[in-house]
Amino acid sequence: MPFSTLRTRGRARRLSTSLAVAVLPLLLGIPLMYWQAATLLESRAAKSAADSRKQLDAMLDDASRAAGVVLPLAGQPCEDVAQKLRSQVAVSPFSRSVNLVADGLIYCTSLMGAYEQNEDTASYVNGQLRLMAGNLVTPDRAVLVYRQAAGNHGVLIGIDGQHLINLLRINGQDVSLQIAVGQSWLSANGRVSDAPANGKREYAVEVSSSRYPFQVSGGYSPGATVQYMQDHYQPQWLLFLILGALAGAGSYRLSLRATSPGTALKRALEADEFIPHYQPVVNAENGHWHGVETLMRWQHPSEGLVPPNQFIPLAERLGLIVPMTRALMRHIREDFAGRAEQLPMGFHIGVNITAAHCRNLQLIDECRDFLAAFAPGQITLILELTERQMITPTEITEQLFAELRQLGVRIAIDDFGTGHSSLAYLREFRIDVLKIDRSFIAMVDSHALSRHLLDNILDLATRLQLDLVAEGVESAEQVAYLRQRGVRFLQGFHFARPMPAAPLFDTLRTPPTV
Numbered sequence: 370m371p372f373s374t375l376r377t378r379g380r381a382r383r384l385s386t387s388l389a390v391a392v393l394p395l396l397l398g399i400p401l402m403y404w405q406a407a408t409l410l411e412s413r414a415a416k417s418a419a420d421s422r423k424q425l426d427a428m429l430d431d432a433s434r435a436a437g438v439v440l441p442l443a444g445q446p447c448e449d450v451a452q453k454l455r456s457q458v459a460v461s462p463f464s465r466s467v468n469l470v471a472d473g474l475i476y477c478t479s480l481m482g483a484y485e486q487n488e489d490t491a492s493y494v495n496g497q498l499r500l501m502a503g504n505l506v507t508p509d510r511a512v513l514v515y516r517q518a519a520g521n522h523g524v525l526i527g528i529d530g531q532h533l534i535n536l537l538r539i540n541g542q543d544v545s546l547q548i549a550v551g552q553s554w555l556s557a558n559g560r561v562s563d564a565p566a567n568g569k570r571e572y573a574v575e576v577s578s579s580r581y582p583f584q585v586s587g588g589y590s591p592g593a594t595v596q597y598m599q600d601h602y603q604p605q606w607l608l609f610l611i612l613g614a615l616a617g618a619g620s621y622r623l624s625l626r627a628t629s630p631g632t633a634l635k636r637a638l639e640a641d642e643f644i645p646h647y648q649p650v651v652n653a654e655n656g657h658w659h660g661v662e663t664l665m666r667w668q669h670p671s672e673g674l675v676p677p678n679q680f681i682p683l684a685e686r687l688g689l690i691v692p693m694t695r696a697l698m699r700h701i702r703e704d705f706a707g708r709a710e711q712l713p714m715g716f717h718i719g720v721n722i723t724a725a726h727c728r729n730l731q732l733i734d735e736c737r738d739f740l741a742a743f744a745p746g747q748i749t750l751i752l753e754l755t756e757r758q759m760i761t762p763t764e765i766t767e768q769l770f771a772e773l774r775q776l777g778v779r780i781a782i783d784d785f786g787t788g789h790s791s792l793a794y795l796r797e798f799r800i801d802v803l804k805i806d807r808s809f810i811a812m813v814d815s816h817a818l819s820r821h822l823l824d825n826i827l828d829l830a831t832r833l834q835l836d837l838v839a840e841g842v843e844s845a846e847q848v849a850y851l852r853q854r855g856v857r858f859l860q861g862f863h864f865a866r867p868m869p870a871a872p873l874f875d876t877l878r879t880p881p882t883v
């Protein structure tokens with residue numbers, strides 16, 4: 370699988386897992402809030418209807434009491450009792466009118482005195498209650514009529530619809546309530562109709578009075594639960610969002626923190642955290658920059674920049690060094706593409722490889738792809754292979770090195786002097802460059818015996834007629850000594866430390882002080 374695909378997949382997987390964790394509080398919270406809102410609205414609807422029923426019962430109790438007081442007056446001449454009817458209206462808080470009936474005729478009313486109208490007993494539910502949209506006096510105003518009868522005498526008490534409307538409004542702030550008497554329905558808007566308000570209701574509830582023939586029904590309009598959640602649960606929404614963000618971020622951080630060093634390396638590879646730093650190499654003969662060596666760094670999200678000796682040995686053991694080097698070469702290509710033209714033709718870019726790279730021919734394609742990013746001859750790619758990791762010659766290595774050579778890739782033996790590569794070994798792999806280990810360069814400053822060892826190494830290297838690079842050059846004295854002995858290429862803190870691409874290109878703009 371190509372490295373980039375692996376990396377994108379790993380990151381996508383981590384991101385999607387963290388996203389799932391982030392929405393979890395909301396996913397759990399929404400049903401919880403819904404359940405809470407539903408329970409609340411349901412009990413509110415029930416309570417509103419029950420309270421309304423109780424209050425209407427009380428109004429009718431009052432009407433019933435008033436009726437009981439005036440019923441004995443029925444049958445008496447209107448002019449004798451009209452005043453008493455009016456005083457009863459005055460003491461009864463909800464009654465608007467009190468009317469007397471005798472022998473099926475309404476003959477006396479508190480409003481107009483003597484009167485004459487047939488009583489329509491059939492329209493009273495249970496002979497007791499009638500809800501009217503209006504009457505002769507107030508045709509547009511609902512009225513509830515309570516009837517009490519004994520023999521052929523009766524009393525009708527009119528309760529003003531406004532009392533009922535107030536009752537429905539006060540009890541049903543957000544619940545829509547209706548009072549039903551038989552087939553007549555009164556809503557809080559004051560309208561009386563012969564059918565209940567149409568449409569489905571949420572948390573529909575209906576309560577009946579045990580004393581009078583009426584029902585109170587209530588409920589919420591559809592979507593009320595969601596609306597309620599939106600209007601009243603902002604703190605909860607915010608809390609779940611914050612919890613989600615924290616959980617998501619926490620899970621992302623945890624996913625970045627791998628459990629074992631091996632998993633950590635794999636994760637870092639997927640996250641593309643291995644980046645190149647570059648250390649310039651000087652040509653001591655002409656005093657120009659000759660090239661760079663690429664040195665891998667781990668840009669760790671919490672540890673910062675990790676040096677290679679802390680992770681390369683493990684990467685080699687786990688077989689991760691090959692994909693890591695591939696990723697590194699991609700970075701180098703990106704860093705140098707578009708800027709290579711500013712550099713001298715044939716500018717050297719060194720990349721450290723290991724024995725693991727020499728077990729198959731994959732490296733050929735990687736080097737070919739790398740070089741294809743530059744104009745022909747613009748860049749010379751050098752593969753540095755440490756002398757401490759001797760590779761055994763096989764058909765594969767033979768083909769590998771032959772094809773690399775054809776591509777113009779040069780091979781360097783790194784840390785020369787610390788291993789034991791024989792002349793035969795150097796010939797077998799047709800080595801181009803020897804990089805003398807910095808432990809020998811440090812001997813310039815020490816006593817004559819050690820210096821003698823360095824001189825031997827330099828003699829041997831010179832006799833092999835290979836390009837020589839002195840590593841770890843830290844002082845002007847070392848520079849002078851090495852130049853005097855014909856070491857052409859120098860690399861070390863004396864000239865420049867390893868650095869990222871941006872400062873490198875700044876450094877390369879001015880010539881080195883040799």
Ligand code: C2E
Pocket residue numbers: 648663664665666676677678681690694697720721722723753755783784807840841842843860861862863867
């Ligand atoms: P190396 O290939 O011998 O790289 C040279 C090391 O010497 C670098 O250490 C560099 O920073 C250090 N150095 C350069 N000039 C001086 C100097 O004047 N004085 C001193 N004291 N040190 C100097 P670094 O970058 O820590 O790398 C250590 C080793 O890690 C490298 O040794 C190499 O063996 C390995 N390494 C680094 N990058 C890679 C890589 O991409 N692939 C592989 N396989 N190994 C790598």
Ligand code: CA
Pocket residue numbers: 662721753783
């Ligand atoms: Ca090296």
Ligand code: CA
Pocket residue numbers: 783784804806807840
């Ligand atoms: Ca070295």
